[in-house]
Amino acid sequence: MKAREETRGPFSLTARRHLGRAATSAVRNRFGVVARCDPLLLLLAAAFVAGGANATELDTAKLAQVRSAVAEAPTVLRIQARGQVTETFAEGLRSDIRKDLQKLVADPEVGTMASAALVAVDARDEPALLSLRDRLVALERAHGRSR
Amino acid sequence: MGGLVEILLGIMTAVGGFVEVSEATFAAQAGSRFGYSLLWAFAVATVGIIVFGEMSGRVAAIAKQPVFALMRQRLGLTLGLFTLAASVVVSLITCAAEIGAIGLVLNLLVGGPYLGWAVLSTSVLILTVWSMPFKWIERVFGLLGLVMLIFAAATLKIGPDWSQALKGLVPQFPFEASRTDQLAYGYFVVAIFSAVLFPFETYFYSSGGIEEHWSKKHLMVNRLTTGVGFSLGSLLAMALLINSAVLFRPAGVDPQQPGTLALQAAIPFGKWGLAAALVGLLMAFAGAAVETCLSAAYSVAQFFGWPWGRYKRPGETPRFTLAWVGAFLVSLMIVFTGIEPLKLVEWSIVSSIMVLPLTYLPLLLLANDRSYMREHANGPIANVLGVGFYVILLVVAVAALPLFVLTAGGQR
Amino acid sequence: MRNGQIIKVFAQLRDLEIFDAEDQLCGIADDVELEGAPGGALRIAALLVGPGAYGARMPRILARGLQVVAGRSMVRVPWSAVDHVTSRIRLNKTARELGLLAFERRLQPLLRRIPLS
Numbered sequence: 001m002k003a004r005e006e007t008r009g010p011f012s013l014t015a016r017r018h019l020g021r022a023a024t025s026a027v028r029n030r031f032g033v034v035a036r037c038d039p040l041l042l043l044l045a046a047a048f049v050a051g052g053a054n055a056t057e058l059d060t061a062k063l064a065q066v067r068s069a070v071a072e073a074p075t076v077l078r079i080q081a082r083g084q085v086t087e088t089f090a091e092g093l094r095s096d097i098r099k100d101l102q103k104l105v106a107d108p109e110v111g112t113m114a115s116a117a118l119v120a121v122d123a124r125d126e127p128a129l130l131s132l133r134d135r136l137v138a139l140e141r142a143h144g145r146s147r
Numbered sequence: 148m149g150g151l152v153e154i155l156l157g158i159m160t161a162v163g164g165f166v167e168v169s170e171a172t173f174a175a176q177a178g179s180r181f182g183y184s185l186l187w188a189f190a191v192a193t194v195g196i197i198v199f200g201e202m203s204g205r206v207a208a209i210a211k212q213p214v215f216a217l218m219r220q221r222l223g224l225t226l227g228l229f230t231l232a233a234s235v236v237v238s239l240i241t242c243a244a245e246i247g248a249i250g251l252v253l254n255l256l257v258g259g260p261y262l263g264w265a266v267l268s269t270s271v272l273i274l275t276v277w278s279m280p281f282k283w284i285e286r287v288f289g290l291l292g293l294v295m296l297i298f299a300a301a302t303l304k305i306g307p308d309w310s311q312a313l314k315g316l317v318p319q320f321p322f323e324a325s326r327t328d329q330l331a332y333g334y335f336v337v338a339i340f341s342a343v344l345f346p347f348e349t350y351f352y353s354s355g356g357i358e359e360h361w362s363k364k365h366l367m368v369n370r371l372t373t374g375v376g377f378s379l380g381s382l383l384a385m386a387l388l389i390n391s392a393v394l395f396r397p398a399g400v401d402p403q404q405p406g407t408l409a410l411q412a413a414i415p416f417g418k419w420g421l422a423a424a425l426v427g428l429l430m431a432f433a434g435a436a437v438e439t440c441l442s443a444a445y446s447v448a449q450f451f452g453w454p455w456g457r458y459k460r461p462g463e464t465p466r467f468t469l470a471w472v473g474a475f476l477v478s479l480m481i482v483f484t485g486i487e488p489l490k491l492v493e494w495s496i497v498s499s500i501m502v503l504p505l506t507y508l509p510l511l512l513l514a515n516d517r518s519y520m521r522e523h524a525n526g527p528i529a530n531v532l533g534v535g536f537y538v539i540l541l542v543v544a545v546a547a548l549p550l551f552v553l554t555a556g557g558q559r
Numbered sequence: 560m561r562n563g564q565i566i567k568v569f570a571q572l573r574d575l576e577i578f579d580a581e582d583q584l585c586g587i588a589d590d591v592e593l594e595g596a597p598g599g600a601l602r603i604a605a606l607l608v609g610p611g612a613y614g615a616r617m618p619r620i621l622a623r624g625l626q627v628v629a630g631r632s633m634v635r636v637p638w639s640a641v642d643h644v645t646s647r648i649r650l651n652k653t654a655r656e657l658g659l660l661a662f663e664r665r666l667q668p669l670l671r672r673i674p675l676s
Contacts (some may be wrong), residue, residue: 060327061558064401071399072407079410084417087426089409093253095521096404144325145559210646219574219587223618227624278675451610451629452576452587454663460674465666519646 060145068135069100070117074126074133088115097121148247150368152514153461157372160285160378163292165380166387168248168405169241169342170494171428174384175402175411177335177558178391183307183315189337190316192343193381195536197373199507202514202525202533203349208521209354212509214353215449216455223511230505231450237502238347238443239474241482241495245270245436247488248405248431256404256425257330262483272436273472277403281457283359286432294427297412297420302386304415307393328444332549334557341500343381347442349510354445355371366523387411403489408528441477444471473522492557500547505542511537568593568603577636585654588616589613592635606641606648606660609633622659634658654657 039143080090098121104114113136120128140146166174177185191323206212214235219227228238250265260484276284356513390411395402402408403426412424448455455467462468481491511533517524525533552558566612568591577586590611595601609631616621642651652658670676 039214057554059559061555064558065403067399068401068403075398075400075410079413085410085413085421086418088258089406089413093259093404093406096251096345096406100403144327145331146324146328147236212646216587222575224613225621228621302663324673452584452589454584454660460676461673462667462671465663465670468670468676469666 008136032094057141058109058139060140060143062104063113063140063143065100066104066110066113066117067133067140069097070120070129071133073097073117073121074129076105076130077124077126092122122133151455154368154371156286156290158376159366160289161372161376162174162289163295163431164210164285165377166292166295166384166431166436167342167345168244168432168437168488169243169345169496170384171340171387171405171431172402172489172492173335173338173342173494173496173557174387175391175408176250177178178337178388178393179401179499181321181332181335182392182396183312183389184319184321185332186315186333186340186388187318189343189381189385189388191272191318191539192340192376195340195539196344196348198532198536199349199510200352200373200377200509202358202529203353203371205366205523206360206510206513206520207353208363208365208369209518209521209523210513211357212513212519212543213357213445213449214350217509217513218506221512227450227457228506230502231446233352233498233502234346234350234395234446234506235443235474236498237495238439239351239478239481240476240498241345241347241438242439242443242474243486244454244488244491245432245439245496245508246478247482247491247549248432248480249436251405251488252409252425252432253428256422256429257407265482268433268436268525269475272440273370273475276437276444276457276471277306278442278462279457281355284437285355286302288430288437290433292427292432294423295431297416297423297427298390298408299383301412301415301424302389304388305393307389309436311476312389312392322362330550331554331557334483334548334554335548337500337543337550340540341503341547343384344454344503344540345499346503346506347439348483349506350442350445351438354441354449354455358456359538360458381532396470405488408502436475436478439470440474442481443474458493470530493551497551499548500540501544504537504544507540525549570605571651572603572644572648575646575648577606577650578657579650579652579654581653582644583654585657586634587616588648589633590616596615601623603656605638606636607633608636632661634661640661 001003076085076090076097077095079085080087098118099117101114101121104110107114113132117129117132120132174189177188180517203214205218206214215231218230222230246265246269247261249268250261250263253259253268254261255371275287279287289548321328324332350375356365359365361369387408391402394400394411395407406425408428409421409424412420413419415425444467445455447453447470448464451472453466454464456464483486511525513519514525514533515530551557572589573591575588576584577588579585586597586608588606589609590607591603592605592607593601594604609632610626610629614626615633617625631660636659638651640650640652640657642649650657655664
């Protein structure tokens with residue numbers, strides 16, 4: 001288990017020293033992300049700063065739940081557009097995805113991310129969902145969960 | 148000719164009845180998280196269920212002893228009662244997970260409220276078990292479960308990297324991975340063993356042998372049903388893992404709901420593949436609900452010496468009948484608490500693996516007892532495999548709860 | 560078990576299934592009643608069947624909990640009613656004659672009112 005050090009936030013050099021190599025690359029990536037200006041990504045970054053999410057204490061289980069729901073949504077959109085599934089099935093899966101995200105909206109650690117994901121799911125914004133998924137995967141890697 | 152038909156039907160029933168909601172869920176999640184690297188866990192666990200399944204069928208045929216009657220004799224009354232209580236709780240939780248999963252699948256297939264479907268499907272299952280003799284119950288659900296072969300067809304259509312998949316059959320451990328991933332990998336090994344070696348499988352199988360009045364001449368049917376049937380059934384579970392590794396892993400999807408599994412057939416085959424997948428899952432879950440429910444009733448009736456068996460009319464075995472009807476109703480009540488099927492699956496997996504050593508010990512002891520089994524007692528191969536797997540089960544049982552807690556049920 | 564055969568009473572008799580003369584499962588040998596005085600020969604007097612019998616074999620708190628659900632009934636099957644013992648106990652009388660399966664006989668008329676029972 002990683003040492004649970006108090007840090008001053010995800011951009012802190014103290015965090016970089018104590019989180020290990022995997023986290024360091026994520027910190028570097030996170031700086032790169034902020035430089036981009038994707039609205040959803042800004043929302044995500046804001047979620048980290050505003051929520052005071054401590055990089056060493058984020059629950060990877062909840063993070064994985066958000067990431068999985070965000071990843072499934074564009075898959076469903078794509079196959080629905082291709083006519084490979086029935087409307088009943090697609091809407092049923094989308095409803096399940098919404099329910100999974102809804103459960104996490106009130107969570108102090110991942111709530112803002114879940115809210116951003118819900119917005120993207122409701123907007124059926126496939127590029128935003130894929131982008132959000134990639135960021136979440138990077139965040140999971142920073143917490144020792146591969147993928 | 149009749150014997151050959153019986154063997155073929157037995158094998159096909161075993162294939163169609165092998166996969167249930169726990170196996171399906173963990174196979175898909177294992178594939179999406181770890182690629183092909185957990186295929187070996189399915190292969191090894193399948194050898195275990197073949198060994199113990201064959202033993203339980205042989206004990207039913209020769210000693211005419213169902214598993215739970217052995218429990219009292221070999222473990223004693225108090226420990227046997229504890230095992231009974233734990234097994235019944237596991238069976239009820241698992242039955243509830245299956246009923247919940249049926250509701251979810253029907254909701255995706257035709258729409259409508261999930262709880263409404265759970266009530267309707269429970270009623271249909273009660274009616275089915277009430278009106279059908281045992282052989283028909285086993286065969287109907289087992290054969291309809293063969294629709295799950297659509298997932299194997301999907302594997303062939305998707306075309307995975309077979310050389311990589313074969314490497315997954317070699318026992319391995321991700322030493323180079325992070326601690327988080329290592330713990331999760333360990334948990335998935337435990338979960339796969341638990342799902343494949345669910346005790347209700349042997350309770351149902353051995354009780355079925357007595358229901359069908361097995362004798363010495365059924366020993367070959369027993370060997371082929373367990374050896375061939377369970378092996379082919381395991382290939383179906385592995386297909387779910389492989390499909391998940393190819394389709395879900397790159398996309399970052401961890402299947403949290405049974406409905407997501409149907410995407411494995413929808414992506415290569417479109418709507419008809421989706422329909423077959425949902426129907427196959429429905430039949431597999433329905434069959435498992437019946438098995439778990441009857442297993443709970445068999446366990447209680449055999450432990451207390453009540454007349455039991457679906458080869459008799461419900462009115463001839465009143466307490467056994469009330470037990471299995473009650474088991475369905477209690478499982479439905481668990482569904483109504485709102486606990487999600489996946490959460491129920493997690494609990495049933497971890498509690499089941501902790502009960503497994505107590506379940507299989509009496510079986511191992513009796514299968515070796517020549518005063519009961521005569522020349523059909525365990526030979527050296529059966530004993531080496533039986534004792535070997537028993538040791539594995541002990542290790543897995545001890546590791547189960549800590550890994551469950553540390554990994555939050557494999558989600559971390 | 561046949562005449563002259565040796566059996567271990569508690570390992571090979573207690574907790575065995577009991578089948579009556581009509582080959583019907585009618586209970587489990589929950590306990591064994593012995594008769595005889597200390598220092599003299601002990602004989603098996605009867606098999607005891609029912610929650611009243613097995614309750615005495617478990618921790619008191621467990622027995623009390625079980626008896627709330629299952630009651631305290633017990634049927635005494637005289638040893639003379641036992642025909643032979645193998646992996647099962649075979650009786651030479653029917654369950655009805657010995658008072659076994661009374662609960663089943665009470666419930667059967669109720670269940671038989673339901674179609675297909």
